[in-house]
Amino acid sequence: MTRRPKTKPKLGFSSGPAGGWGSARSVSEIVLREHVPVSAARLLTHQNKAEGYMCVSCAWAKPAKPHPLEFCENGAKATAWEITGRRADPAFFAAHPLADLESWLDHDLEKKGRLTEPMRWDAASDTYRPVTWAAAFEEIGRELKALDPKQVEFYTSGRASLETSYMFQLFARIYGSNNLPDSSNMCHESSSVGLPQSIGATVGTAVLSDFQNCDCIFYIAQNVGTSSPRLLHDLQDAVDRGVKIVTFNLLREPGLQRFTNPQAPGEMLTLAETEISDAYYQLKNGGDVAALFGVCKALIEADDALQTSQISKVAGADDIPDDPDNAAAVAFAASMAAADKKHVLDHDFIATHTAGFEEFAAAARGYAWEDLEHFSGLTRSQMIEAARLYAHSEAVLICYGMGLTQHVMGVENVQMVANLALLRGNIGKPGANICAVRGHSNVQGQRTVGITEKPDLVPLDTLKELYAFEPPRWEGHTTVDACASILKGETKAFVSLGGNFLRAVPETQAMESAWRKLRLTVQIATKLNRSHVIHGEIAYLLPCLGRIEIDQQESGPQSVSIESSVAQFHGSRGMAKPASPHLLSEPAIVAGMAKATLTRGQVPWDRWVGNYGEIRDAIERTYPETFKDFNTRFLQPGGFPRPVPARERKWVTPNGKANFITPPRLFPDLGPPAPEVLHLATLRSNDQFNTTVYGYNDRFRGVKGTRQVIFVNRADIDRLGFAPGDIVDLVTALEPETERRVAGFRLLDYDIPEGCCAAYFPETNPLFPLSHHDPQAKTPSYKLLPIRLERSQSKPVN
Structure with missing residues (x-):
């Protein structure tokens, strides 16, 4: 039956700051609960260090000069969760039919610990039973060969390394499928679609040093305290040197308000707190386009007023013309004039580097403040105040997260961020860039090495030449497409490289019902989750090494590579003893399935598994500009940057310009308003x-x-x-x-x-x-x- 927490729920108590003693207690509790106090203490000193492993939680970068303890509360939880002393072994599965496990909560399923052996679902007992790796690969290959490749989904979560991801997409394409839905489809796909149209880049342009070079940070719709706490160190350092932080968020989150650094003894002893946000604007849910339009309108109208004042001075007038209908813009312009500023907008940058400004500016001028206030939930004075902070700064870093992207108007939200940056040339100079804060570690990197359903984003001709096969050219399934295909009964097999697909996707009840009708489900995983206990007619659970564990192959212990939120490639070395001698690495599992399935293509799967350096060489041959000298650079402190032309103000767009893109509306159509909604x-x-x-x-x-x-x-x-x-x-x-x-x-x-x-x-x-x-x-x-x-x-x- 469903398990419940033993403690009585407690609601409404006041929280302290992010970090502090609350964070220290939370870390201590989980390492004790998972029975790993000694091993966790040893491993955590190497987390996110050049010689150690990349955190398996968020995608924030490894700095070249790390803190003594370069991990956060969530990162420590993720490490303890992976190296736990608990085991979901064959005895556990023999005692628990899957029908019973379906009633368990998510937490309780994963809490059983690490998977230890490959398992196949047995219909007679409704349990997972051990199977040899050879038998698993043989049947998976046989089933896949019997299906049309368009009927098979190859899904990836965000934790697989660059090496494994490259192998997985190659396996899918040689098999004949471009159905490569991934977790990025559910989080930052709005960035991957919106930013290329605006600035010609699929990712943000920021680098870590921008946090040291900016004089203002606009922080939009991302909860740093929960989703990427290590970033709080960068925000605290910025505050200490006088950087203004302007926050737009639905909720007042402690991590965006107060922070006590748990690695600073003085702060912990004195309970000192850093105030993070200088201005905090709580906008309505879905009000992002309207709020950003309001800030842009204030900037544009103040620039108009300032330009008029310059014309008046040439004509002999001394003051900015009095305009009672636009007093706020006049006051804003006056503040700029008092600071000896001749412009609010960067007209030289706009003229040289952009297109679409006049249409966008006309739209901003045309919106009534009453409408912007209604849809954003902010007042006119708040939006003008934010614009003044923006305009009086020379290098503004704009950070945003999934609070912007997971929307019906997600692409428009992202493009409004780009519009705001372009107004003052805040892209492509030290401290001034766009930082799209990703969630899962390496969710961005998977795309960089070919995990995408869009064939135009992959060098298919290069793959054809390197591996002697004809790649499929049709567009594959996104996550939403994959769900639709499963619901219609068109998809027959689902091969999952990590993740908990059934819990992550919409339409949960219908999806679970349709999932049971799949012919084949294959789950590569470290722990048990909901997507494993709901299963197809033939179901395999294939346990893999975790990133933290030592990966011993023919050529010795292996390292893997990861891409961070700021498009920096980092190396990662496993350091923990594997949870079971029966585990295989993710590359070995992908290679095993590929060899059992494929009848074409020339890929040295066994050599790659024996030496991951050869996979990196193959990645470099496929993407020579992005991964130049991959093997010699990926383990250096701080990693090495992915080339992003927009960082150098080179716009890889059809018109060769960065584009102002005007959203067609302020708020999505969600049906007629109703007071009870x-x-x-x-x-x-x-x-x-x-x-x-x-x-x-x-x-x-x-x-x-x-x-x-x-x-x-x-x-x-x-x-x-x-x-x-x-x-x-x-x-x-x-x-x-x-x-x-x-x-x-x-x-x-x-x-x-x-x-x-x-x-x-x-x-x-x-x-x-x-x-x-x-x-x-x-x-x-x-x-x-x-x-x-x-x-x-x-x-x-x-």
Whole structure:
């Protein structure tokens, strides 16, 4: 039966700052809980160091000069979770039919520990039973050969190394499939689609040194305290040297407000705190385009007023003309003039490097402030204040996360970030760039070496020449496409390189039902999760080495490579003893399946498994400009940068320019407004990374012992006839012909804008229709969904 936490839920307590003693206690608790206090203490001193391993949690970069302890609370949790002393061995599976395991919570499945042997589902007993690697590869190969390659999905989560990812996409393409959906489709695909149109780059342009060279940081829709806590060190250092940090976010997150560095003894002893944000703007859910348009409008109108003043001075006038209808713009322009600024915008940069400015500026001027206030949730004065901070800075770094990308208008959100940067030339100079903060470690790097459904993004002719096969040229499936194909019964097999696909995707209930009709499911994993206990007719669970573990091959211990959020390639050396002698490395598993399946292509799979340096040589031959001298550079301190032409103001776009792209609307069409409808955003807790739930506490948001909560403004709670602590169901207010409901959530009075609400991912994924995504990127709109609250007849699960 479903397991529940033993502690009684506690809600609404006040959290301390990010970091501090709360972080230290949390790290201590998990290493003790996983029975690894000694090994974790040893390993963590090598985490994110040049000679050590890259964190398996977030994608933040390894600095060339690391802190003595270069890990954060979440990184320590991820390490303890991977090197745990717990084991999900054959005895465990023999005692637990999968029908029983289906009732377990996500946390409890993973908590059983590391997988130890390859397993095949046995229909008679409904259990996973051990199987030899040879037998597993032979049957997987036989099943794949019997299928049309268009019927097979090759999915990757964000943790596989560059080496494994390259092999996996090559296996898929030689097999004949471009169906390579990945976790990036569900997070930053809006960046991968939006940024190329704006600046000709698929990734952000920032480098780590920008945090030392900027004089202002705009931080938009990313919760640093939960999602990438190591970045707090960079933000704290920036604050210490006087950098202004301007934050736009739905919730007031502690990590964006206060930070006590747990690695600074003085701060820990005195409980000193660093105030992170100089200005903090809580915008409405989905109000990003309107808020950024408001900032851009303020900049453009102040520039107009300042230019008029310059003309007036030439004509003999002394002051900026008085304009009662635009007094704020006049005052803004006056502040710039007082600072001896002749322009608000960088006209030279705009004229030399950009296209589309006049159309964009006309749209910004044309929007009424009342509309921008209505859709953004910010006041006119707040948007003008943000614009003034921006304009009085010479080098602005703009950081954003999935709070911008996981929207129906995700691409437009990203392009508005680019528009804001282009107005003052804040791309391609020290301290001034765009930083797209990625989530999962190496989710960005997988794309760099070919994990993509879009054949135009892969050098197929080079692959054809190197490996003697004809690559497929048709466009494959994104994650949303793969789900649609599974729901229609067209997909027959799913091969997953990591991840928990069924919990990460929308339309959960329908997907689980359709998943059972697949002919073949293959899961390469380190731990048990929901996507393993729901299975196809033939199901394999293939346990692999974790990144932290020593990977001993024919040529000796192997290193792998990872790409960080700032497009820097880093090496990673495993240092822990493997959880089981029966584990294979990810490259070995991919090679084993490929050899059993493929009847064409000339690939030295065995040589590659014996020496990963040969895989890196192959990657360099495929992408010579990106990976020049790969083997000699990837282990150097700080790694080496991926070439991003936009960093040098070279715009790889059809017109050779950076483009202002004007969104056609301020807010998505979510149906007619209704007073009972709230706009839901999904969140990760402080005790979670992606679909991995480490525990039931979220000290940053005052939640202990449960995840079945919904954060709602008190005015909305009262207006809708509820009281804090009431148990409610959440019901989707889209596509009424299909009811989508999650039951048993406690109402928590929280500081969130009226009309908005928030709850945890993935518990609320069943609410999201598959159709509810960005039309260009097909990124699910996990940050914006209209829902209703109904009084519940159910008890909370936890």
